[in-house]
Amino acid sequence: MNHSEPCCDWTQLQDHECVALFQRGERRAFAELVRRHQNRVFRFLLRLTGCREEAMELTQDTMIKALRALDGWRPDAGFATWLFRIANNAATDRLRRRKLVRYVQFEDDADFPDPAAGPEETLQSVQRARLLQAALLKLREEHRQVLLLREVEEMSYAEIGEVLGLQEGTVKSRLARARLALLEVCKGRF
Amino acid sequence: MNSHCKKTEDVSAYLDGELKGATQLRFETHLAGCAGCQSMMAELQRLRTCFRSLPEADMGVDLAAVLRARPIAPPSRAAWLRFSWWQLVPLSFTAAATLSLGVFLGSSLLDRHDTKLDVPELAMFDLVPPGSVCIGFFAGCYPPEEI
Numbered sequence: 001m002n003h004s005e006p007c008c009d010w011t012q013l014q015d016h017e018c019v020a021l022f023q024r025g026e027r028r029a030f031a032e033l034v035r036r037h038q039n040r041v042f043r044f045l046l047r048l049t050g051c052r053e054e055a056m057e058l059t060q061d062t063m064i065k066a067l068r069a070l071d072g073w074r075p076d077a078g079f080a081t082w083l084f085r086i087a088n089n090a091a092t093d094r095l096r097r098r099k100l101v102r103y104v105q106f107e108d109d110a111d112f113p114d115p116a117a118g119p120e121e122t123l124q125s126v127q128r129a130r131l132l133q134a135a136l137l138k139l140r141e142e143h144r145q146v147l148l149l150r151e152v153e154e155m156s157y158a159e160i161g162e163v164l165g166l167q168e169g170t171v172k173s174r175l176a177r178a179r180l181a182l183l184e185v186c187k188g189r190f
Numbered sequence: 191m192n193s194h195c196k197k198t199e200d201v202s203a204y205l206d207g208e209l210k211g212a213t214q215l216r217f218e219t220h221l222a223g224c225a226g227c228q229s230m231m232a233e234l235q236r237l238r239t240c241f242r243s244l245p246e247a248d249m250g251v252d253l254a255a256v257l258r259a260r261p262i263a264p265p266s267r268a269a270w271l272r273f274s275w276w277q278l279v280p281l282s283f284t285a286a287a288t289l290s291l292g293v294f295l296g297s298s299l300l301d302r303h304d305t306k307l308d309v310p311e312l313a314m315f316d317l318v319p320p321g322s323v324c325i326g327f328f329a330g331c332y333p334p335e336e337i
Contacts, residue, residue: 030254031254031255031257031258032254034253034254034257035252035253035254038249038253038254039246039247039248039249042247042248042249043246043247046247047244052247056249056251059249059253060253060256060257063253063257064257067257125243126243128240128243129240129243129244129245131240132237132240132241132243132244133244147241150206151237151238151241152241152244156208157203157206157208172199172202172203172208173199175202175203175206176198176199176201176202176203179202179234179237180198182237183233183234183237186237
C-alpha cells in the first residue's frame with residue numbers, strides 16, 4: 001500500500017473497514033477511528049467520572065490501549081462496543097484505584113440548583129441537565145454505567161451486555177434498578 | 191413511583207423496545223389497565239427527555255494528532271510475563287558456587303577439629319587449692335609432673 005497517498009476517503013469507510021486497513025499496515029486508519037469516536041468516549045467518561053481532566057486522560061488511555069490491541073481485534077462485536085468496554089474498564093480501574101468511587105446517599109440538602117430559577121424553557125433545560133448530571137454522580141457506579149450506555153449512547157441490551165460483560169437479563173434488571181434509583185434521587189425535581 | 195407493581199423491569203424494557211413478541215403483547219395488555227405502570231412509564235419518559243438535554247461536551251483537541259506525535263510503546267507485559275527461565279541460569283551458577291564454597295570451608299574446619307591442640311595447662315586450674323602459700327613454680331612447692 002502506498003503510504004504517501006490516501007487510499008480512499010476515510011469518512012466513507014465503516015469502522016470495521018478502517019480496522020481491516022489498519023491491520024494490513026495502514027496506520028492512518030486508526031487516526032480516522034480516533035476522530036470518529038474520541039468525543040463520544042470522552043462524553044461517556046466525563047459523565048461517568050464527573051471530572052473533565054480525568055475524562056480526557058482516560059480517553060487518551062483508552063485510545064492507546066485500543067491501538068495496542070487493534071491488531072488482534074476481530075469483528076465479532078462492534079468496534080464502538082469494544083472501545084466502550086476498554087473505556088469502561090479503564091474508568092473503573094482508575095476510579096477504584098484512586099478511591100474516587102463514592103456511593104453517596106441522597107440528602108435533602110444536596111446542592112441541587114433550584115429548578116424554579118429560570119422561567120424560560122431553555123434555562124429550564126439547562127437546569128434539568130445540571131440536575132441530572134448531579135443526580136447521576138450520586139448513583140452507584142454500576143447504575144451510572146448502565147444508564148449512560150442506554151440513555152446517552154442508545155446501546156441495545158446486547159451491546160450493553162458486551163461492554164459490561166453481563167447477560168442481557170442482568171442488563172434488563174440492572175437498568176430497571178438504576179432508573180428507580182435515579183428517580184428516587186431526582187424525586188420531584190424534574 | 192410504582193413500587194408495588196411487579197412489572198417494573200418490563201416497564202423499563204418496554205420503554206427501550208426490548209420486549210418482543212408475546213411478552214410485549216402481554217405487557218401492553220397489562221399497561222392498559224395499570225395506572226401505576228402508566229405513571230412510571232411517564233416518569234421514565236421524562237427522564238429520557240432530560241438525558242437528551244445533556245450538553246454535548248467535546249474534548250477540544252484532535253486526539254489523533256496528539257497520539258501521532260507521541261511515540262506509543264509496545265504493549266508492556268506484566269513483570270511475571272516478561273520473566274524467562276533462562277534468566278535463572280546466572281543466578282543458578284552463583285548459588286551453586288556459593289554453596290560449594292560453603293561446603294568446602296565447612297569441611298576444612300571439621301578436618302582440623304580432630305587435631306590435638308598443644309596448649310600448656312594453666313596453673314590456676316592446678317589441683318592445689320587457693321590459699322596455699324607458694325613461693326613459685328621453681329622453688330619445689332609442686333611436684334614437677336603437676337607443673
